[in-house]
Structures are given as C-alpha cells and as structure tokens.
Amino acid sequence: MSYVKPKFHHPSLKPNKVGYNKADYEGVISTLCAGCGHDSISGAIVQACYEISLEPHRLAKLSGIGCSSKTPTYFLSNSHGFNSVHGRMPSITTGANMANRDLIYLGVSGDGDTASIGMGQFVHAIRRNLNMVYIVMNNGCYGLTKGQDSATADFGSISKAGESNPYQGIDLAGLALELNATFVGRSFSGDKNQLVPMIKAAMAHPGFAFLDVISPCVTFNNNKTSTRSYSHVRAHIESTSIFDFVPEQDEIRVDYPEGKSAEVELFDGSKIHLSKLAPDWNPTDRFSAVNRLHEAKSRGQILTGLYYINTESKDLHEMMNTVDTPLNTLQQKDLCPGNSKLQSINKTFR
Amino acid sequence: MDEEIVVNDLVVRFANVNGTGSASANEMFAKSIFRMGIPVSPKNIFPSNIQGLPTWYEVRISGKGYLGRRAGIDLLVGINPQSLARDVKSVKPGGYFVYDSSKKLYDEYIREDVNYIGIPMIALAMEHYPNPRLQQLFKNIIYVGAVATLLNVDLDVIKEVIAEQFEKKPKLIPPNYNALQLGVDYVKEHYTYPLPIRVEKMDAVGDAIIVDGNTACALGAIYAGATVMAWYPITPSTSIAKAFETYCKKLRIDEETGKKKYAFVQAEDELAAIGMVIGATWNGARAFTATSGPGVSLMNEFIGLSYFAEIPVVLINVERGGPSTGMPTRTQQADIISSAYASHGDTKHVLVFPSTPAECFDLTVVAFDLADRLQTTVMLISDLDLGMNNHMSAPFAWDENRKYDLGKVLSAEDLDNLKTEFGRYNDVDGDAIPYRTIPGTHPTKGSFFTRGTSHDEFAKYSELGEVYLRNVDRLAAKWETAKSLVPKPEVYQEKNTSEYGMLFFGTTAYAAIEAMDLLKENGIDIDSIRVRSFPFHKDVEDFIAAHAKIIVVEQNRDAQFRSLLINELNLDPKRFLSVLNYDGTPITAHTIHAKINQVLNLVPVN
Numbered sequence: 001m002s003y004v005k006p007k008f009h010h011p012s013l014k015p016n017k018v019g020y021n022k023a024d025y026e027g028v029i030s031t032l033c034a035g036c037g038h039d040s041i042s043g044a045i046v047q048a049c050y051e052i053s054l055e056p057h058r059l060a061k062l063s064g065i066g067c068s069s070k071t072p073t074y075f076l077s078n079s080h081g082f083n084s085v086h087g088r089m090p091s092i093t094t095g096a097n098m099a100n101r102d103l104i105y106l107g108v109s110g111d112g113d114t115a116s117i118g119m120g121q122f123v124h125a126i127r128r129n130l131n132m133v134y135i136v137m138n139n140g141c142y143g144l145t146k147g148q149d150s151a152t153a154d155f156g157s158i159s160k161a162g163e164s165n166p167y168q169g170i171d172l173a174g175l176a177l178e179l180n181a182t183f184v185g186r187s188f189s190g191d192k193n194q195l196v197p198m199i200k201a202a203m204a205h206p207g208f209a210f211l212d213v214i215s216p217c218v219t220f221n222n223n224k225t226s227t228r229s230y231s232h233v234r235a236h237i238e239s240t241s242i243f244d245f246v247p248e249q250d251e252i253r254v255d256y257p258e259g260k261s262a263e264v265e266l267f268d269g270s271k272i273h274l275s276k277l278a279p280d281w282n283p284t285d286r287f288s289a290v291n292r293l294h295e296a297k298s299r300g301q302i303l304t305g306l307y308y309i310n311t312e313s314k315d316l317h318e319m320m321n322t323v324d325t326p327l328n329t330l331q332q333k334d335l336c337p338g339n340s341k342l343q344s345i346n347k348t349f350r
Numbered sequence: 351m352d353e354e355i356v357v358n359d360l361v362v363r364f365a366n367v368n369g370t371g372s373a374s375a376n377e378m379f380a381k382s383i384f385r386m387g388i389p390v391s392p393k394n395i396f397p398s399n400i401q402g403l404p405t406w407y408e409v410r411i412s413g414k415g416y417l418g419r420r421a422g423i424d425l426l427v428g429i430n431p432q433s434l435a436r437d438v439k440s441v442k443p444g445g446y447f448v449y450d451s452s453k454k455l456y457d458e459y460i461r462e463d464v465n466y467i468g469i470p471m472i473a474l475a476m477e478h479y480p481n482p483r484l485q486q487l488f489k490n491i492i493y494v495g496a497v498a499t500l501l502n503v504d505l506d507v508i509k510e511v512i513a514e515q516f517e518k519k520p521k522l523i524p525p526n527y528n529a530l531q532l533g534v535d536y537v538k539e540h541y542t543y544p545l546p547i548r549v550e551k552m553d554a555v556g557d558a559i560i561v562d563g564n565t566a567c568a569l570g571a572i573y574a575g576a577t578v579m580a581w582y583p584i585t586p587s588t589s590i591a592k593a594f595e596t597y598c599k600k601l602r603i604d605e606e607t608g609k610k611k612y613a614f615v616q617a618e619d620e621l622a623a624i625g626m627v628i629g630a631t632w633n634g635a636r637a638f639t640a641t642s643g644p645g646v647s648l649m650n651e652f653i654g655l656s657y658f659a660e661i662p663v664v665l666i667n668v669e670r671g672g673p674s675t676g677m678p679t680r681t682q683q684a685d686i687i688s689s690a691y692a693s694h695g696d697t698k699h700v701l702v703f704p705s706t707p708a709e710c711f712d713l714t715v716v717a718f719d720l721a722d723r724l725q726t727t728v729m730l731i732s733d734l735d736l737g738m739n740n741h742m743s744a745p746f747a748w749d750e751n752r753k754y755d756l757g758k759v760l761s762a763e764d765l766d767n768l769k770t771e772f773g774r775y776n777d778v779d780g781d782a783i784p785y786r787t788i789p790g791t792h793p794t795k796g797s798f799f800t801r802g803t804s805h806d807e808f809a810k811y812s813e814l815g816e817v818y819l820r821n822v823d824r825l826a827a828k829w830e831t832a833k834s835l836v837p838k839p840e841v842y843q844e845k846n847t848s849e850y851g852m853l854f855f856g857t858t859a860y861a862a863i864e865a866m867d868l869l870k871e872n873g874i875d876i877d878s879i880r881v882r883s884f885p886f887h888k889d890v891e892d893f894i895a896a897h898a899k900i901i902v903v904e905q906n907r908d909a910q911f912r913s914l915l916i917n918e919l920n921l922d923p924k925r926f927l928s929v930l931n932y933d934g935t936p937i938t939a940h941t942i943h944a945k946i947n948q949v950l951n952l953v954p955v956n
Binding site for chain 1 (some may be wrong): 384385557558559560561569572573574575577578580597601602604607608609610611612613614615617618619621622623624625626627628629630631632633634635637651652655745746747748749750753754787788789790791792793794797798799800801802803811
C-alpha cells in the first residue's frame with residue numbers, strides 16, 4: 001500500500017526558481033527496509049531536481065523490476081512514472097524518448113535488472129547513446145527474492161550465510177566505459193555531497209549518462225564480510241575528485257585549490273567543476289578513466305566520482321536526424337500524406 | 351497430345367537457383383501478363399538461404415480472376431540441376447518442360463507425357479556476353495523471351511516493363527532487349543508458337559494494382575500517422591520495416607530542414623522492439639512493430655503489460671510455418687491461439703485479419719485507431735503468402751475526411767476542467783475505457799504511475815482482492831466494448847440459403863472464393879463468411895447460428911480458429927467441421943472443394 005506524505009515544508013526553505021518547494025519533488029513514503037541505501041539515492045534525486053529547478057512534469061521516471069525499480073514511487077510524484085518489466089526499462093525509455101525528445105528521462109534500475117536479465121537492453125541503450133540518465137542502485141544482491149548474489153557481486157565477497165562468491169563480478173561502470181558510454185560515474189548512496197551534483201550533471205548531459213551507485217542492502221548484504229556493506233564501502237572508498245555541477249544560469253562558484261581544479265563545459269553552457277584528486281586522470285579522456293578505474297581496483301579500492309564525460313556527445317535523435325519538434329506533437333496534417341500522393345503510389349504498382 | 355487451345359488459364363513455374371537474379375526476371379514476366387489485362391497471381395517459393403539453393407516462382411494466370419494457388423503446372427522452366435528430377439515430375443501430364451539445352455538432358459529426366467522444349471540459354475548468353483556475371487543475368491532474360499513467345503505474351507509490354515525496371519540505369523536497357531530478342535528468335539526459328547496454352551490480352555484488371563501485403567501494411571502505418579517503428583529482422587515481416595523506411599524517406603521528410611518526421615529503430619531483439627513501441631505510445635506517439643510467430647513468442651511478457659497497464663500497441667504478425675523455427679519461408683495461419691491469448695494470466699487481444707493488400711492498408715489504419723481507442727494491443731494477422739507475394743488488389747485509397755481516432759487522451763485544458771480527481775483507470779463513461787494522460791502535459795495535474803502490478807482506479811499499487819477484481823472485470827467489460835468497434839465480417843450472399851456455412855479468414859479467401867464456384871458447379875449450395883476480427887463481431891455469431899454445420903477452412907494442423915470460435919462463443923464442437931492445409935504452401939480451391947465433399951460425405955472429387 002502506498003501512503004502519501006504530508007506536503008509539509010519548513011518555512012525557512014524557499015521555493016526554487018520555478019516556484020516549487022522541495023516537497024513538490026517528493027514521492028510517497030518508501031516501503032523499503034529502514035536504512036536501505038536506495039532511499040538515500042531517492043533523496044538525492046529529489047534534492048538534485050529541486051536544486052536545478054526542474055519542473056516535475058518535464059521529467060519521466062522509468063524502471064524495471066526489483067527493490068531499486070520500486071523507488072520511482074518514492075520521488076517525484078508530479079512526474080509520470082513507469083514501472084515496467086524486469087530488465088526492459090531501457091527499451092521503454094528508448095521508445096518514450098523517440099516520442100518526445102524534450103523530456104528528461106530518468107531510468108532507475110538495479111544490479112539484477114541491469115547486469116543479468118537486462119544486460120542486452122543496457123548495452124544497446126549505451127550503443128545508441130540514448131539521451132537519458134541511467135542509475136543503477138547497486139547492492140550486489142537480489143533483495144525481493146531474499147538475498148541471492150547478483151552478477152555484480154564481487155568475486156570472493158562472503159555472503160551472510162558465509163559463502164564466498166565464486167564468480168567474477170561485472171563492473172557496470174567499467175563495461176559502460178568499454179562500450180563508449182558518453183558519461184560514466186560511480187557514487188555511493190551514503191555520499192550525498194557527491195551524488196547530488198553527479199545526478200545534476202547527468203541530467204544536463206545530452207546522451208547516455210550512467211551512474212553506478214553503490215547502495216548497501218541492509219537486510220541481505222550488509223554483513224561485514226560483504227564487499228557491499230556500509231562498513232566495507234566506507235573503508236575502501238576513493239574519489240576521483242571533489243565534484244560540483246554549476247547550471248549555466250547560476251552564478252555560484254566554488255573555490256578549488258590552485259592547480260588541482262578542472263572545468264568541463266557542457267553543451268548548454270553548464271559547467272562541472274572538479275577538484276582532481278588524481279593527477280594522471282582527465283575526465284574527458286576515456287583511456288585515463290579506464291586506467292584510473294583498473295588501478296584503484298587493483299588496490300582493492302572503490303573508485304567513485306565522475307570517470308568520464310564526452311563533451312561532444314550526439315544522442316540518438318541527432319544520429320537519426322529526427323525533427324526538432326517532439327514526434328508526439330505532430331498532427332494528422334503533418335503525418336498523413338493524403339489521397340493524391342496515394343494515387344500516385346498506386347500507379348507504381350500497375 | 352491434346353491440341354485443345356487453353357487461353358488465360360495456366361500455371362507457369364520457374365525453377366531457379368537462389369541468388370542468381372532470377373527473381374527480378376520472373377517478376378517482369380508476371381508483371382507483363384498483368385499489364386496485358388489478365389489477372390495474375392505470382393508466388394515466390396524461396397529457401398531460407400542467400401545463395402545456391404533451389405527456389406521457385408509460380409505464376410497463376412486466370413482470366414476468371416482466381417488468385418489462389420492452383421495445383422498442376424502447365425509449363426515449367428527448369429534450369430536448376432539440383433531440383434531437375436522433382437521439377438520434371440511436377441509438370442502435369444500433357445504439360446511443357448522448358449530447359450537449358452546447352453547441355454543434353456539425361457534420359458532419366460524424359461517423361462513420355464510431357465513436351466520438352468530446349469533453349470540453349472547459357473550457350474546463347476556466353477556467345478553474346480563476355481562477362482560471366484552478365485551471362486548469368488541475361489540467361490534469365492533469354493528464357494523470359496523464349497517463354498513469352500511460347501505463351502504469346504506481348505513483347506512490347508515486356509519491353510516497357512524492362513525499361514521501367516532499369517529506369518535509373520538506362521544503359522542496361524539495350525542489352526536486356528537484346529537478350530530478350532535472343533530468346534524470342536530461338537523459339538521462332540525452332541518451334542511452333544504460340545503453344546496451345548497461351549495468353550491473350552483482355553480487360554479484366556481494371557484499376558487494380560499488384561503489390562505485396564507488407565508494403566501495404568507499411569503504407570497503412572504511414573497514413574495512420576505512425577511516427578515510431580521499432581523492429582527486429584525476421585522473415586517474413588522484415589520487408590514491412592524496409593518499406594516503412596523507404597516510403598518515409600519519400601513522404602515524411604520535413605521540407606524546410608530535411609529532418610525526419612519519424613523514428614525508425616532496429617532493436618536488439620523482439621523484446622526490445624515491443625518495449626520501444628510501448629514506451630512511445632505511452633508517451634503519446636503512434637508506434638508499431640512487425641514480426642512473425644517466433645517474435646510474438648518473445649514479446650509475450652510485454653503484450654501482457656500492454657493489456658494490463660492499458661497501453662496501445664500495434665503489432666503486425668506476418669505468420670510463417672511453425673512451431674519453433676519451423677518453415678521460415680513457407681506460409682501458415684498457425685499463430686491464431688498464440689496471438690489471441692498471448693502472455694500469462696487472463697489476457698485476450700484484438701486481432702484483425704486482412705486478406706488482400708488493399709485490406710492490409712485499411713486494417714493497419716484501423717488497428718491504430720482500435721489500439722488508441724481501446725488502449726491495448728491490436729495485432730494485424732497477415733501471413734507469408736500475403737506479406738511477401740505480390741497480389742492483384744483493389745487500389746489503395748485514403749478518405750480525406752477520415753480523422754484519426756486517438757482515443758481518450760486528456761489535454762492540459764481537459765485536466766484543468768476536470769471536476770473530479772483524475773483516475774487513470776477510472777471508468778468514467780461506462781464503456782470500461784478509462785482516460786489517459788501523456789507525460790509532460792500539465793505541470794501539476796494528471797501524472798500517474800504506470801505499472802504491470804495490480805493497481806486501483808488511481809494507478810496506485812494494491813494487493814487487495816476486491817481492487818484487483820474491479821480492475822480485471824473492467825478489462826473484461828472493455829473486451830465487450832471492443833466487439834462493437836471491430837471490423838465486420840464479409841458475407842458472400844445476400845441471404846443465407848444453405849444449412850452449411852463455410853467460414854474462413856485471411857489469405858484462405860482466395861482459394862475459398864474459387865471453391866464456392868467449384869461447389870456451385872457441382873450443385874452444392876453453401877453460404878460463406880470471411881471473419882475479419884477477433885473478438886468476433888455479432889454478425890459472425892448470427893451467421894453461425896443460422897447454419898446447422900460450419901466448415902472452418904484454415905491453414906494450420908490443429909484447427910485453431912475453430913477452437914477459438916467454439917471457446918469464445920460457447921458453441922457445440924460437433925457443429926464445426928474443418929478443412930485444413932498446413933504443408934507450407936497456400937491452400938488451393940481444389941483442396942477445399944475435395945475436403946468439403948469429404949467432410950459432408952458428398953460425392954468424391956478427383
């Protein structure tokens with residue numbers, strides 16, 4: 001059963017530029033387990049949308065099946081949502097995006113939904129550089145069916161029952177980089193300061209923006225021996241950068257230590273400010289991102305932050321050269337060629 | 351030898367090797383007959399292969415206008431050594447076997463009751479053309495010239511067809527004419543022509559067109575305003591996608607910007623293809639996919655979502671021989687049950703059954719209107735024969751007064767004027783069809799959460815039994831509404847006069863219409879009906895009620911359509927007889943005629 005949250009907001013909180021309060025971006029009360037990492041990610045999505053002053057109806061939220069895919073009811077109640085079938089969110093989003101290129105598409109998936117049943121659709125959405133934000137709430141296990149290892153579970157990670165995972169884990173961010181995804185990053189549900197600006201930047205990116213968010217499962221995969229537990233992640237986290245996203249219109253500037261800061265300008269003039277923590281890494285160089293990821297992994301570290309961004313990203317509509325007007329607004333007069341054209345077509349069949 | 355002259359009633363078959371360019375030569379032959387005003391029905395019998403396997407092209411020429419397949423080959427052009435033995439055997443007694451006499455025909459291929467006509471096709475080609483690839487291509491044109499002369503086909507008409515074929519490569523026209531003439535001259539010098547079986551110009555074609563059903567479906571989708579097509583290659587549906595793209599490039603380019611007013615996405619598989627369609631229609635565009643039986647099997651989960659979450663889908667199923675990979679290049683009507691009840695749980699889907707290219711066009715447009723009106727999956731059930739073979743058909747027509755029925759979609763203004771809270775699954779009008787909203791319509795009103803889980807009138811998740819029942823019972827009521835919206839059947843008599851009724855659908859119509867005449871000639875009076883939709887229109891129920899016995903003619907082993915009728919209309923199975931054909935070739939009138947005699951215990955027919 002879904003419960004509607006009271007639309008209470010603190011009087012000191014101001015509405016954003018488009019006149020919405022933060023509460024306008026919330027959803028119904030979550031039915032996930034208390035302490036679930038996914039709820040923090042939902043909170044980050046609410047925060048990001050509020051801060052960039054997005055009108056909620058300009059976003060569509062879509063998901064597959066699983067705990068993660070339930071979350072779209074827990075944020076953005078004023079947006080249309082679509083909880084589809086297991087592993088197939090990318091195809092639904094592709095169709096939706098084809099119909100209306102003007103909305104922001106926020107896809108939410110899990111590690112089972114993406115790395116197993118939905119692997120095919122995930123990689124093909126990357127291949128098409130579909131303009132969407134694709135968030136994986138990655139906890140390394142299947143929650144709703146009571147804790148089986150997922151395909152992203154690390155090799156050797158020991159489950160609650162004491163069994164060691166004999167299979168190699170699939171690194172979705174590494175895979176996305178390999179497939180030339182145009183925006184790739186990893187974050188942690190417990191690091192809102194990093195996650196919120198990353199979501200904002202992903203929304204501004206005109207192409208496939210992939211965020212693999214480590215999100216511990218408090219019920220089935222938070223034992224100390226699991227590499228997805230809060231304690232393990234906190235102990236092994238390492239960031240590429242201190243990160244901030246600055247929308248084009250904003251005048252906020254963040255001061256970064258001299259010599260370390262980098263700036264990435266997005267297509268709409270928005271900027272990502274980065275304070276690089278690794279000198280040999282450049283966010284617009286895919287090879288350095290791949291190297292950086294492998295290097296961190298070899299040290300047993302979980303690398304978070306933005307890995308890579310392609311600033312010349314062209315999305316599927318650009319590749320296909322579709323009209324600027326959303327296809328779903330074209331009318332019969334724009335679409336139906338009429339009888340006289342049909343009569344000349346008939347002539348070619350005689 | 352029978353010297354009786356037979357005009358405009360013959361079957362000509364070409365036996366070729368696939369990948370050798372024979373198809374376009376054979377098509378030019380068929381088109382020339384059509385241009386002479388004679389009804390013609392070509393069928394391409396091809397292998398699931400790119401190059402090197404046997405392929406046949408069969409042309410039925412019928413002055414009476416019968417367009418179904420007819421057994422009995424009058425003249426066979428046999429130029430494939432692999433299939434020669436079988437090809438010689440397939441000629442009907444007294445028929446003609448045209449072969450390449452560049453090499454001697456072995457004695458084992460000689461039949462006493464067949465007339466042999468040797469044309470040194472490859473020898474002539476080698477003599478006149480130096481390039482081996484051209485020799486192969488012109489060999490085809492040489493036999494077209496020879497056969498045309500033997501059958502009295504108007505040479506000028508063939509030349510006209512050749513000229514049109516090579517309109518964009520005019521350099522190729524003279525050598526083709528030359529090859530044609532080589533065949534013509536050889537026959538004139540060596541044989542008596544025309545043969546007793548021959549064609550003569552007539553005026554039995556009128557304003558008809560000759561086109562395949564897949565092209566017709568693609569044009570229908572364009573005229574219906576489809577802007578998104580998502581698909582995965584599968585025979586025999588692929589040419590729908592190809593035609594959609596080809597015609598969109600002509601009809602759907604924005605004149606000012608050169609940009610496309612359509613999105614054409616080749617998906618990674620059929621699951622993704624229908625997922626994209628659902629995403630697009632959910633977001634307010636008209637979208638469709640085209641596939642065949644194996645693709646529909648893969649799409650099942652999403653079809654259930656479309657049914658339960660009430661999202662329009664237009665799916666064109668061009669049936670092929672099943673089960674499994676089956677006979678991918680042969681025809682059947684064997685996806686009736688799997689389409690009607692696709693997906694798990696209690697589901698039912700609207701089906702429309704065209705039988706001609708003109709109807710493929712019309713019913714594709716109807717399918718879009720029905721899908722939007724009923725907010726569910728509508729499948730157009732075609733088959734390989736209809737989809738991939740050229741059929742003589744009424745021309746396509748578009749009524750300029752026709753308006754798309756986009757169904758119950760609320761605009762921002764509608765939402766502002768609502769007096770009660772918007773409920774996505776609320777039956778406001780009593781027809782069990784709720785209103786929907788498109789994402790992005792209104793800043794604060796009309797958003798809802800689409801889900802495949804059980805939901806209440808306001809799209810909220812619920813596991814309560816009574817909520818579930820309200821929803822699925824409304825869907826059952828919506829099915830009743832569908833019955834009043836689906837296309838009517840076609841009946842072939844003004845008044846029922848027989849205790850027997852023949853019922854059929856789709857491409858079976860060609861043979862069934864001819865069978866009616868055969869039955870009449872034999873003094874058997876039978877009423878006929880062609881069903882065009884599922885759920886069954888009330889007229890179908892009335893027709894069945896008016897007859898003691900119903901003979902269901904269909905092209906599958908298990909009499910699926912018969913089962914559907916008995917099950918859905920709750921009728922006594924004993925009243926239903928079957929005439930079945932499922933060897934992968936289109937059913938013939940002779941089969942129907944013979945089997946009807948058999949099932950009714952009437953006189954045996956040879």
